[in-house]
Amino acid sequence: MNIKVLGSGCANCKTLESRTLEAAGRLGIDAPVEKVTDFGDIASYGVMSTPALVIDEQVILSGRVPTVDELETMLSAAN
């Protein structure tokens, strides 16, 4: 599984990254969370509000930070 967090390093992006790692840990998914900070790259995913979560090149979520429980559901659905 390929997990990416899109965002330019704002507080919300860091929260999303750490919550994603926590949710992945709970599910026993051993995948690194890659950070995409370049604005051109972020825009090329069609994302207009950060932070965004991309799993296997599919944009799952953008513009808000979900709870760890929600992330767990999203990750297990994508797995």
Add this chain to the structure above:
Amino acid sequence: MTSQTVTLRRPTWRLWTGAAGAVVAWIFAYRINGPLWNWFVTDILGLDLESRTGSAAEFFLYDTVKILLLLGGIIFVVTVLRSFMSVERTRALLGGRREGVGNVAAAGLGVITPFCSCSAVPGFIGFVAAGVPLGITMSFLIASPMVNEIAIVLLYGLFGWRIAALYVGAGLLVAIIAGWVIGRLHLERWVESFVFETTLRGQPVDLAGTLSWNDRFTIGREEVRTIIRKIWPYLLVGIGIGAAVHGWVPEDFFVRYAGPENPLSVPIAVGLGVPLYSNAAGILPLVEALNAKGLATGTVLAFMMSVVALSLPEMVLLRRVLKPRLLAVFVGVVAFGILCVGLLFNVIL
């Protein structure tokens, strides 16, 4: 009724009962706020409400609770309503609009679209690369932070609904006109060229339609928690200093220095507002106290607009997509608009 529909309906039923309970509790707390602190200050602390310490203590306690209640309630309602909108939908609505009408639509949509100014850059690229004209994109980017619920709540709570409504109207006007002017100047050559070269692959994500009421309420609660957690220290300090000003600074102190007939007070207020981003919650209670001592109301409105619409961090972000000249034009046009608003209201109010 089958067992399946029962299990489906029960959480919804609970959700709305919870919401109704929260509304009743909120109204009760808001109503009791004034009498409660009145009683607390006079009967428990034994202070005279006419005395300096008594009035300052009452002002601090009453205003803190009132603003926290207003912030909590309004941020929640606004966030839930906004969860039906999305930046993607806004972009689709703005695509192919002509200038003028487009600027008005963009400013209005800037208010109701959920959009954080930390997303100004991807938002800008997403709009411009999809063909939304530069000036219309600018109207959106100016209105979105300027006419925001925190500023409106603070203005309503501290100055009343008339000033809050004036602020909203003036803010929309500045966004519409500034965006229109930037569009008329045809400054596309001063946008960083990679913006136009960005190809938007994949489907644009629009998750607004897929959420349940439960999701929307959760998003609303999270937003209230995040914002209150971020601003409460500033709010307490601001109201504390405001309370001290109310109690100890002589009446009409500012009339001499920053009253309506001093036109210099507006540009100074606009300049001071630029580095003070995100501390609006702390600054406005203080400004309200200064207003009560004679600081002109137009100056106050201009200051508030400058704090939220011309923030240093946002300019640093926008520099990634705007060449320095366009950034300067952007700041100049918006600052000039705010200046006009401040001077105009100082004359007519």
